[in-house]
Amino acid sequence: MSPEEAPARRRGRPTGSRAGAPETREAILAAARSEFAARGYAKASIRGIARTAGVDPALVHHHFGTKEKLFGAALEFTFAPALVVPEILEGGPEGVGERLARRFLSTWEVPEVRERLIAVMRSALTEDAAAAMLREFVSRELLLRIAAQLDVPEPHLRAELAASHMVGMAVLRYVLQVEPLASADPEELVGLVAPALQRYLTER
Amino acid sequence: MSPEEAPARRRGRPTGSRAGAPETREAILAAARSEFAARGYAKASIRGIARTAGVDPALVHHHFGTKEKLFGAALEFTFAPALVVPEILEGGPEGVGERLARRFLSTWEVPEVRERLIAVMRSALTEDAAAAMLREFVSRELLLRIAAQLDVPEPHLRAELAASHMVGMAVLRYVLQVEPLASADPEELVGLVAPALQRYLTER
Numbered sequence: 001m002s003p004e005e006a007p008a009r010r011r012g013r014p015t016g017s018r019a020g021a022p023e024t025r026e027a028i029l030a031a032a033r034s035e036f037a038a039r040g041y042a043k044a045s046i047r048g049i050a051r052t053a054g055v056d057p058a059l060v061h062h063h064f065g066t067k068e069k070l071f072g073a074a075l076e077f078t079f080a081p082a083l084v085v086p087e088i089l090e091g092g093p094e095g096v097g098e099r100l101a102r103r104f105l106s107t108w109e110v111p112e113v114r115e116r117l118i119a120v121m122r123s124a125l126t127e128d129a130a131a132a133m134l135r136e137f138v139s140r141e142l143l144l145r146i147a148a149q150l151d152v153p154e155p156h157l158r159a160e161l162a163a164s165h166m167v168g169m170a171v172l173r174y175v176l177q178v179e180p181l182a183s184a185d186p187e188e189l190v191g192l193v194a195p196a197l198q199r200y201l202t203e204r
Numbered sequence: 205m206s207p208e209e210a211p212a213r214r215r216g217r218p219t220g221s222r223a224g225a226p227e228t229r230e231a232i233l234a235a236a237r238s239e240f241a242a243r244g245y246a247k248a249s250i251r252g253i254a255r256t257a258g259v260d261p262a263l264v265h266h267h268f269g270t271k272e273k274l275f276g277a278a279l280e281f282t283f284a285p286a287l288v289v290p291e292i293l294e295g296g297p298e299g300v301g302e303r304l305a306r307r308f309l310s311t312w313e314v315p316e317v318r319e320r321l322i323a324v325m326r327s328a329l330t331e332d333a334a335a336a337m338l339r340e341f342v343s344r345e346l347l348l349r350i351a352a353q354l355d356v357p358e359p360h361l362r363a364e365l366a367a368s369h370m371v372g373m374a375v376l377r378y379v380l381q382v383e384p385l386a387s388a389d390p391e392e393l394v395g396l397v398a399p400a401l402q403r404y405l406t407e408r
Contacts, residue, residue, distance in 0.1 A: 040330065125329050125379055126244065135382050143382075160376060160385045161396055168372025172364060175329055178339050178347075181364045192365055196400040 025063050027053040032064075032074045037119030041071060041127040071123070072133055078116040079137060089149040089201070097162075097198025098190060104166045105186045108174055118175055138163070152204055162200040169193065229267050231257040236268075236278045237320050245275060245327040245334040276337055279324055283341060293353040293405070301402025302394060308370045309390045312378055322379055342367070356408055366404040373397065 031053035035044040046067055050057040064070040088099050108114050123130035142163070147155035169189070173181045181189075235257035239248040250271055254261040268274040292303050312318050327334035346367070351359035373393070377385045385393075 122329050125375070126326050131380055135380050138380070138382050154384070157384045157388055157396070160382060161373070161393075164372035164376045164385065165369040165400070166372065167375055168368035168370065169365070171329070171371055171375065172368045176335055176339050176342070178342050178364060180358070180361045181368065184361055189365075192361070192404075195403060196369070199399060200396075 024053075024055060024059065028055065028060050028063055028070075029074055029077060032070050033078070033116050033119060036071060036074060036123055037115060041067075041123040041130040046070070068129060068133070071130060072137075074116075075120055075133060075137055076141075078113075078120050079141070085142065086145045086149060089146060093151075093202040095198075096201055097196070098194040100162070100197050100201075101166070101190045101193045102186075104170075105189060108170055109186060114174055117170070121171070121175065150201055152200075152202065158200045162197045165193065165196055165200075228257075228259060228263065232259065232264055232267055232274075233278055233281060236274050237281075237323060240275060240278060240323050240327055245271075245331040250274070272333060272337070275327070275334060276341075278320075279337060279341055281320075283324075283345070289346065290349045290353060293350060297355075297406040299398075299402075300405055301398040301400070304366070304401050304405075305370070305394045305397045306390075308374075309393060312374055313390060318378055321374070325375070325379065354405055356404075356406065362404045366401045369397065369400055369404075 028049065031049045032044070035049045035052060038044075039048070044067070046060050047057050049070070050060045053060070060070065064073055084103065085100065088103060089096060091099060108117065120130075120134065124134040125131070143156050143159050146159040150158060152158050169181070172178045173184075173189075232253065235253045236248070239253045239256060242248075243252070248271070250264050251261050253274070254264045257264070264274065268277055288307065289304065292307055293300060295303060312321065324334075324338065328338040329335070347360050347363050350363040354362060356362050373385070376382045377388075
């Protein structure tokens with residue numbers, strides 16, 4: 001051991017060398033998503049998340065502050081795919097319902113993304129703090145941006161009704177797994193759901 | 205104290221006189237719904253439910269058997285309003301989307317019904333046992349009956365897509381309370397959502 005290495009160890013930071021690495025941040029976020037998924041927001045702890053990530057709890061606080069902020073970061077990451085919705089709308093009104101339904105389902109069909117989305121949904125439905133954060137995110141990041149691009153009366157309400165249909169489909173298909181929806185071919189669902197989304201987003 | 209009363213008390217059944225009364229069953233069901241709502245399926249206990257109902261835990265077992273069966277009974281009661289759906293369909297295809305949307309929203313607008321429905325939703329999204337029971341109920345009691353009355357291709361899938369839209373609307377409006385949906389006038393929502401339901405249930 002070189003003399004330079006000793007002080008850090010003595011300060012009790014076995015993972016100190018990883019403190020500034022981007023992979024530390026990623027490892028903490030991954031552990032957070034997995035802990036929130038398994039235990040829900042209230043029961044997940046910074047200590048447990050640190051243990052799963054293999055880092056000191058102090059590092060979690062250093063990178064993310066409070067549990068609430070850590071949940072927020074996990075949430076933003078989880079919903080990153082939703083941020084492509086304004087892009088989808090930029091493609092013009094024709095076929096927008098179909099593009100949206102297809103993108104939504106293809107996102108949910110990826111197992112690790114699905115696991116994260118279900119975790120957020122579970123936390124939001126059972127914990128007020130998580131519900132407040134999801135509400136804030138959906139209103140501020142999603143509905144505002146989408147509504148700005150819609151040429152319909154009450155664009156926020158229309159955007160939310162379209163979202164509500166997709167959320168409900170995800171609940172029955174991926175969470176409750178009620179048949180025949182759970183096993184239906186995604187492209188068949190795109191064809192069935194697209195007209196409803198199209199109407200909300202474009203019909204004046 | 206008359207001599208006849210003594211034996212029952214000695215058997216440690218202070219509520220013994222209520223054992224056979226229908227109101228005992230009702231009190232247990234009400235306590236069960238409230239406990240499942242507050243604590244979720246896994247954490248709710250027969251003991252806690254008995255305490256809330258003011259009866260002996262043995263009485264809960266006597267009336268409902270296991271916790272699983274008690275949850276099932278609370279569920280059937282909660283979803284009783286959904287059993288009117290086949291009736292709504294009997295009114296014929298014209299305006300069925302509108303009648304369905306109106307009945308769904310007016311059911312959710314009643315605070316104590318809403319509380320029960322949210323409790324079931326929470327349990328089903330967080331506990332596999334509750335999810336299995338809800339899935340079974342929805343498939344067997346609801347979708348089968350509805351599909352039998354639809355004159356469309358793949359009636360089960362259509363019925364479920366209509367249901368998914370309503371479930372998603374309830375999640376965003378009543379559980380997450382995302383605006384502007386949360387404060388929208390129910391009749392305005394009926395007008396917006398009805399065409400989507402109508403298409404699923406009647407368009408060939």
